[in-house]
Amino acid sequence: xxxxxxxxxxxxxxxxxxxxxxxxxxxxxxxxxxxxxxxxxxxxxxxxxxxxxxxxxxxxxxxxxxxxxxxxxxxxxxxxxxxxxxxxxxxxxxxxxxxxxxxxxxxxxxxxxxxxxxxxxxxxxxxxxxxxxxxxxxxxxxxxxxxxxxxxxxxxxxxxxxxxxxxxxxxxxxxxxxxxxxxxxxxxxxxxxxxxxxxxxxxxxxxxxxxxxxxxxxxxxxxxxxxxxxxxxxxxxxxxxxxxxxxxxxxxxxxxxxxxxxxxxxxxxxxxxxxxxxxxxxxxxxxxxxx
Amino acid sequence: xxxxxxxxxxxxxxxxxxxxxxxxxxxxxxxxxxxxxxxxxxxxxxxxxxxxxxxxxxxxxxxxxxxxxxxxxxxxxxxxxxxxxxxxxxxxxxxxxxxxxxxxxxxxxxxxxxxxxxxxx
Numbered sequence: 001x002x003x004x005x006x007x008x009x010x011x012x013x014x015x016x017x018x019x020x021x022x023x024x025x026x027x028x029x030x031x032x033x034x035x036x037x038x039x040x041x042x043x044x045x046x047x048x049x050x051x052x053x054x055x056x057x058x059x060x061x062x063x064x065x066x067x068x069x070x071x072x073x074x075x076x077x078x079x080x081x082x083x084x085x086x087x088x089x090x091x092x093x094x095x096x097x098x099x100x101x102x103x104x105x106x107x108x109x110x111x112x113x114x115x116x117x118x119x120x121x122x123x124x125x126x127x128x129x130x131x132x133x134x135x136x137x138x139x140x141x142x143x144x145x146x147x148x149x150x151x152x153x154x155x156x157x158x159x160x161x162x163x164x165x166x167x168x169x170x171x172x173x174x175x176x177x178x179x180x181x182x183x184x185x186x187x188x189x190x191x192x193x194x195x196x197x198x199x200x201x202x203x204x205x206x207x208x209x210x211x212x213x214x215x216x217x218x219x220x221x222x223x224x225x226x227x228x229x230x231x232x233x234x235x236x237x238x239x240x241x242x243x244x245x246x247x248x249x250x251x252x253x254x255x256x257x258x259x260x261x262x263x264x265x266x267x268x269x270x271x272x273x274x275x276x277x278x279x280x281x282x283x284x285x286x287x288x289x290x291x
Numbered sequence: 292x293x294x295x296x297x298x299x300x301x302x303x304x305x306x307x308x309x310x311x312x313x314x315x316x317x318x319x320x321x322x323x324x325x326x327x328x329x330x331x332x333x334x335x336x337x338x339x340x341x342x343x344x345x346x347x348x349x350x351x352x353x354x355x356x357x358x359x360x361x362x363x364x365x366x367x368x369x370x371x372x373x374x375x376x377x378x379x380x381x382x383x384x385x386x387x388x389x390x391x392x393x394x395x396x397x398x399x400x401x402x403x404x405x406x407x408x409x410x411x412x
Contacts, residue, residue, distance in 0.1 A: 082400070082404070087407050087408070164376065164394050165398070165401065168393060168394060168397070168401040168404065168405070169400050169401055169404050170404050170408075172391070172408050173381065173385060173389075173391050173392040174385065176381070176392075177378075177381060177382060177385065181378075182377075182378055
């Protein structure tokens with residue numbers, strides 16, 4: 001790799017790499033994220049004795065190294081995540097949304113799906129939240145599914161091991177003491193919490209997650225990397241897996257507006273979207289008709 | 292505007308912390324040891340204290356113990372910010388009344404996150 005200033009426009013090699021990422025994941029590398037390509041792929045170039053991106057693309061185009069293309073895709077994916085990301089959102093989920101869902105499920109079964117879970121902090125935050133409120137959820141069967149297209153991210157999530165930097169972002173010190181133990185310079189989540197989450201590699205565009213409907217789907221800070229067309233496809237898939245009246249949480253700045261009619265913005269729970277066909281929608285429709 | 296007292300014997304750390312805190316619209320004052328910090332707290336109670344552990348004159352832990360013995364109109368939130376990253380130190384700090392704990396090295400995201408957790412921002 002040369003020491004020249006980072007590229008600010010797409011080169012031919014970068015277009016091929018961005019195309020590989022989009023074809024495998026649906027995610028787009030826009031021009032304002034070009035800088036990520038060189039930075040993210042430096043370790044792969046070094047490990048494979050390649051001089052620059054052109055050499056990497058030549059190797060990829062030879063078409064015989066699936067592992068190399070997997071590594072490139074994993075490196076280009078953005079795995080930014082933190083515990084209790086957007087604290088107010090998590091507080092709303094914990095104090096308002098989950099108690100509401102709880103009141104509507106007499107069978108005491110709760111299914112949550114973290115779609116695009118990255119390295120697992122969001123799913124573990126939910127698990128911690130359930131453990132802290134164990135008394136409220138006594139007798140409930142709670143399942144937390146967490147999926148991501150990145151095999152590397154899922155492997156890290158499954159390990160339950162996080163760096164000192166990771167555990168300091170969003171995690172209260174009392175939660176660190178209660179839920180983690182030090183392992184060298186890192187921190188490992190307690191085994192019972194690790195087992196609460198079912199981590200799987202999965203593609204949001206073609207999900208193969210366990211069937212049935214989910215009461216709550218979190219797909220936060222994921223869709224911003226997709227084109228409008230791909231976002232619509234993802235919303236179709238999320239709608240298929242959402243229980244009528246179930247809830248979808250998106251990241252700040254993400255919306256369903258203009259992209260799907262399957263979810264309605266919730267009036268009760270800020271920043272959440274309700275799957276059409278639930279009791280809330282039926283009640284609202286009845287009120288409108290009565291007027 | 293919230294007020295933060297940064298207590299550290301390292302001028303560099305105080306400068307870095309000040310830079311981050313001011314970017315979060317927090318008013319910053321500085322103290323170079325626990326005794327200096329206690330004097331400043333008695334004169335004007337900050338909303339939060341960012342506290343190093345090992346300092347000359349009075350350590351962070353001694354400051355925290357003195358603070359809990361001192362009668363004040365309001366108790367500031369205390370966030371330890373230290374290279375003492377062992378489990379024993381963290382537990383001791385929490386037991387002594389620290390509200391949060393930052394293990395050095397830290398960055399803006401870490402500090403911002405801890406300030407959110409203690410309700411300062």
